Amino acid sequence: MAGGGIGGALGGLIGLACAVLPGPAPIAPVSSVDTSLWSAATLERGRQIAAAGDCAVCHTAPGGQTNAGGFALETPFGTVYSTNLTPDRETGIGTWSYEAFQRAMRKGIARDGSHLYPAFPYTAFAKMSESDMMALYAYLMSQPAVRNSPPRTKLPFPMNQRPLVAGWNWLFHDERAFVPDETRSAQWNRGKYLVDGAGHCGACHTPRNAIGAEKGGFAYLTGGSAEGWDAPSLVGSRAAPVPWTEDTLFDYLRTGFSAEHGVAAGPMGPVVAGLSTLPESDVRAISHYIASLSPRVDPAVSADAAAAHAVRASAAQTLDDEGGRRIFESACAVCHAESGGVGHFGVRPLMGLNTSVALATPDNLLHVLQHGIDRPATAELGYMPGFKDVFDDRQLAELASYIRARYAPGQPAWRDLESASARLRAHAH
Structure with missing residues (x-):
């Protein structure tokens, strides 16, 4: 058997x-x-x-x-x-x-x-x-x-x-309480305690088996799903255009924005809203622990990689996506253009450094395109309007296709975008 x-x-x-x-x-x-x-x-x-x-x-x-x-x-x-x-x-x-x-x-x-x-x-x-x-x-x-x-x-x-x-x-189910690792620092243990305990990060960021239990071992924090969104891997994620560092993790978890990775949206928005009210030491401990699960990244190297990736994305050619380009220039470029969008709604994330654009599936980007970010994680972020009532699923598919080709050069094109947009629209809360 x-x-x-x-x-x-x-x-x-x-x-x-x-x-x-x-x-x-x-x-x-x-x-x-x-x-x-x-x-x-x-x-x-x-x-x-x-x-x-x-x-x-x-x-x-x-x-x-x-x-x-x-x-x-x-x-x-x-x-x-x-x-x-x-x-x-x-x-x-x-x-x-x-x-x-x-x-x-x-x-x-x-x-x-x-x-x-x-x-x-x-x-x-x-x-x-x-x-x-x-x-x-x-x-x-x-x-x-x-x-x-x-x-x-x-x-x-x-x-x-x-x-x-x-x-x-x-x-x-393991009912045992957290036991600190005496070979690790107090900050590392505090971070693991918060991640695995009250923070229950694995509930979204760890894949599950056929009957709903989180997978253990090497699957720990390697990506899952939450409320119809992809929850990317927290361990050496290949989805991010550039590697996360401890400092960029802290910025993202504390403020909801990292210049090298983008803005917290979807289910992560309320998570950051909660973390932003915690003592800074706790958020740093979480960032320290999560960063320890991946090979160490030098902040200067990460910043250089982010700048180089943004340049490559801005130079990418998307001659076959004329419809998507027109929609992007009319609806998105005012805030997201590399030349310096006005950013009057808040921060101005660069599309070429956004994890949602580099993921294997388009769902996270389509969620944001349809619904925007009407409840930002922190007040400083401002908001993003949604376009589900402005563009139909074909137009949203063209826009997502253009963004993928333009800002994730080298990544395979997403397929069946129009049906994916329709599916998310039908299941929206």
């Missing part, structure tokens, strides 16, 4: 056992939580952890109140709706004790004993320290209570059988 068959059979037997055995016991509700017990320092620490973990990003529906739940997270298995994290007693976590909260965060089990789907990244949160977990609980319980009942998650059979998640946990 092939290895995959053995694994599938084993998973099936584990799932069957979990379905018939008694599940986790409920934890009794608490009558009240005295938030006056926590100091301002503890609450601020909890706020920082919530920002590092992007709690509000996934637990706030479009147009909804912060952390009141209802955000629709599309997964390969169906739509999972986020829960209400506010301390409302009827619809939120207002009756949850700390014991119930930390069990959910570490084991993926709700107060009533039901299993949470691993779309909620408890696999990462389990690595958090006890003091950080308590601070996060204190912060959430001190926020305004919002009465809101999000839609119920209804996945197709057999994924709707939550006891089966116990088998998934047995196979893939």
Whole structure:
């Protein structure tokens, strides 16, 4: 029997056992939580952890109140709706004790004993320290209570059988807390703790197997997907036109912009918005750790490579993309021309250094072309208008084709751009 068959059979037997055995016991509700017990320092620490973990990003529906739940997270298995994290007693976590909260965060089990789907990244949160977990609980319980009942998650059979998640946990979930590597610096360990724990970077930037678990080993942080966007590799990424350095990573994560790589858009925008409120030392630690996963790049060499790549891109010939060139010059060049676009909407990223232009798939660029950046990660960035109501899918395909040929010389042309644009337009939130 092939290895995959053995694994599938084993998973099936584990799932069957979990379905018939008694599940986790409920934890009794608490009558009240005295938030006056926590100091301002503890609450601020909890706020920082919530920002590092992007709690509000996934637990706030479009147009909804912060952390009141209802955000629709599309997964390969169906739509999972986020829960209400506010301390409302009827619809939120207002009756949850700390014991119930930390069990959910570490084991993926709700107060009533039901299993949470691993779309909620408890696999990462389990690595958090006890003091950080308590601070996060204190912060959430001190926020305004919002009465809101999000839609119920209804996945197709057999994924709707939550006891089966116990088998998934047995196979893939490591509940052990983070243990520092004594051979590494304090900054490196802090960065790894944030990346693998509260920050759960792997949830988007690590590929997953057929049943939704992050792949380990050499696949760690080598690229994944999030909300229909490509999440590029964080390890020696070939997608970036020039190598990332620790300093350019810090600039990007702290401000949402790197002159050598571009602007944070899509799901990365809210991530940067949260990171921008953290202590600078934490963002530097994250940058230091991620940079350590790739061969060291000298900043001067990277800057020279960026300048040379921009020159090559500006000299590229795209004689076959006349329609795309006209659209670019009328809609894009005012901000993105190499000769010095006015940049009156904010920073002026050079297209030849933009990772989205160099990716193997066009989805990220098409997302930005259609929807723009109407909620920049930080106020200094300004915004970019979207063109989905201005250009049809054929015109957007011509524009994307021109940008690819013009600013990613040497990269293969994207195929079926018109159908890709139509697909993204149809699935837009």
